[in-house]
Amino acid sequence: MTDITLTVNGEEKTASVPPETTLLKMLREDLNYTGAKLGCDVGDCGACTVLVDGIAVNACLMLAGQAEGKNIETIEGLSTLEEYHPIQKAFEDVASLQCGFCGPGMIMSTKALIDQGEELTRDDIKDALSGNLCRCTGYTKIIEGVIDAYEEITGKKVPETNPRAA
Amino acid sequence: MKPFDFIQPQTTDAALAALAEHSPNVRILNGGTDYVVELKHVAQSPGVVVDISRLQDLKGIEITDAGLRIGAGVTHSEIMADPLIAEHAPAMIDAAHTVGAVQTRNLGTLGGNLVTCVPSMDSGPTLLALDAQVTILGPKGSRQIPLSEFFVFVRKTALEPDELLLEIIIPKENLGKPAGFIKFGLRKGQALALVNAASAFRIEDGKFKDVRIALGAVAPVVIRAAKAEAILEGQAVSEDLINEAAKIAVTEASPIDDFRASKEYRNDLIEVGARRTMQAALAAANA
Ligand SMILES: Cc1cc2nc3c(=O)[nH]c(=O)nc-3n(C[C@H](O)[C@H](O)[C@H](O)COP(=O)(O)OP(=O)(O)OC[C@H]3O[C@@H](n4cnc5c(N)ncnc54)[C@H](O)[C@@H]3O)c2cc1C
Ligand code: FES
Numbered sequence: 397m398t399d400i401t402l403t404v405n406g407e408e409k410t411a412s413v414p415p416e417t418t419l420l421k422m423l424r425e426d427l428n429y430t431g432a433k434l435g436c437d438v439g440d441c442g443a444c445t446v447l448v449d450g451i452a453v454n455a456c457l458m459l460a461g462q463a464e465g466k467n468i469e470t471i472e473g474l475s476t477l478e479e480y481h482p483i484q485k486a487f488e489d490v491a492s493l494q495c496g497f498c499g500p501g502m503i504m505s506t507k508a509l510i511d512q513g514e515e516l517t518r519d520d521i522k523d524a525l526s527g528n529l530c531r532c533t534g535y536t537k538i539i540e541g542v543i544d545a546y547e548e549i550t551g552k553k554v555p556e557t558n559p560r561a562a
Numbered sequence: 563m564k565p566f567d568f569i570q571p572q573t574t575d576a577a578l579a580a581l582a583e584h585s586p587n588v589r590i591l592n593g594g595t596d597y598v599v600e601l602k603h604v605a606q607s608p609g610v611v612v613d614i615s616r617l618q619d620l621k622g623i624e625i626t627d628a629g630l631r632i633g634a635g636v637t638h639s640e641i642m643a644d645p646l647i648a649e650h651a652p653a654m655i656d657a658a659h660t661v662g663a664v665q666t667r668n669l670g671t672l673g674g675n676l677v678t679c680v681p682s683m684d685s686g687p688t689l690l691a692l693d694a695q696v697t698i699l700g701p702k703g704s705r706q707i708p709l710s711e712f713f714v715f716v717r718k719t720a721l722e723p724d725e726l727l728l729e730i731i732i733p734k735e736n737l738g739k740p741a742g743f744i745k746f747g748l749r750k751g752q753a754l755a756l757v758n759a760a761s762a763f764r765i766e767d768g769k770f771k772d773v774r775i776a777l778g779a780v781a782p783v784v785i786r787a788a789k790a791e792a793i794l795e796g797q798a799v800s801e802d803l804i805n806e807a808a809k810i811a812v813t814e815a816s817p818i819d820d821f822r823a824s825k826e827y828r829n830d831l832i833e834v835g836a837r838r839t840m841q842a843a844l845a846a847a848n849a
């Protein structure tokens with residue numbers, strides 16, 4: 397067994413898991429953070445996306461032992477029962493999601509993108525979400541939700557067309 | 563996953579000692595974007611997994627006496643954001659940007675990409691076109707070999723089980739060498755290359771010099787199209803020669819025919835990819 401201590405959404409957590417445990421499995425089954433989802437289990441779908449030291453990763457591809465001492469953010473850390481995070485609010489307002497399975501991953505990828513603090517274009521958003529698959533929506537309203545959240549959080553505007561496009 | 567022992571050394575010496583102790587029943591893990599997927603499918607436990615993701619010696623991008631040094635543990639995202647790479651080897655950024663999606667690029671490392679030694683690896687062609695060298699560390703010390711010798715066969719490199727890849731070096735004389743990279747996949751993100759390509763050359767006195775054309779996903783390992791290179795080498799710059807060289811490049815490749823694309827289609831992509839990367843290198847040379 398490997399003993400692991402890490403921070404999840406600001407709280408220190410410990411677990412003792414076999415070395416062949418992924419970060420996703422440990423979060424879901426040992427620490428009871430079931431927000432990140434198990435989709436493909438091979439890095440293709442992004443349903444398991446969490447932030448590790450601020451960057452988006454597929455928790456299904458990281459061994460629990462590799463997360464030792466790291467700072468993990470999951471969807472559970474975003475809202476309280478009283479209040480949504482602005483990204484969640486934007487996704488709700490434009491009805492970005494249908495079944496919602498891709499939601500935690502989409503929203504964590506969005507958080508990592510907005511947290512970088514850079515000016516965003518629609519193409520940047522598409523690029524940042526290309527590792528998050530959605531089987532329901534067709535993506536249009538997800539991208540609208542991200543744009544609304546970005547504009548709400550940063551006060552900036554996403555240009556209608558991408559000035560950097562060739 | 564089959565049970566294994568997990569070691570997370572904090573220093574390169576400790577990592578090498580662990581590899582030596584457990585070799586050959588030992589495997590290296592860095593970003594895990596290739597190896598953790600493999601671990602989920604293998605029938606047999608690797609024995610010991612050595613996580614090298616904490617080794618500072620494998621980090622960092624800097625200019626040294628030898629050239630541009632990129633630690634094997636540098637991630638594709640770090641390459642995309644690095645000012646030295648943007649200045650001295652910008653085609654590497656184009657290549658890094660095509661790897662998987664953000665999550666993959668955040669974990670996946672340049673060293674891990676090269677060591678997988680799959681024909682479709684996206685960092686291979688540009689580095690081959692820039693004559694990259696690699697430094698390998700093992701129980702007997704360090705050795706440096708050209709990347710072209712590092713690639714042995716599909717999923718087989720020149721590494722021994724007790725060795726690790728330390729760094730990738732783009733030689734000093736090739737810093738800023740005009741180059742271009744292209745990847746063709748079935749979609750933009752999260753798709754393996756059907757064909758990828760990189761070209762690099764200098765223009766001196768109106769002539770092509772030190773021409774390199776590298777192709778991926780078209781042979782067991784990433785290859786150089788030597789006959790196509792020879793068409794340009796020493797000749798006066800011309801678009802017609804670029805077109806001719808691109809046609810010759812097709813004859814040097816042996817792409818597969820599978821459910822993702824036919825051999826004929828891949829051959830077309832080789833010609834187009836070789837041509838466009840030569841045109842990109844020419845544009846960079848004229849910039
Ligand atoms: C969804 C998805 C999409 C992908 N898309 C692409 C793509 O578009 N293009 C592409 O090229 N690749 C792609 N990959 C493959 C992979 O992400 C890259 O090859 C990545 O760079 C591997 O790096 P890593 O650090 O994750 O390697 P790991 O998985 O940690 O290791 C890979 C192999 O290299 C060995 N290794 C790693 N580092 C060293 C070292 N320093 N010394 C010795 N051995 C070492 C390991 O033992 C293992 O055999 C994709 C993977 C996934 C999961
Ligand atoms: S479950 Fe991790 S990427 Fe699909």
Ligand code: FES
Pocket residue numbers: 492493494495496497498499529530531532533
């Ligand atoms: S809303 Fe169902 S997968 Fe995205």
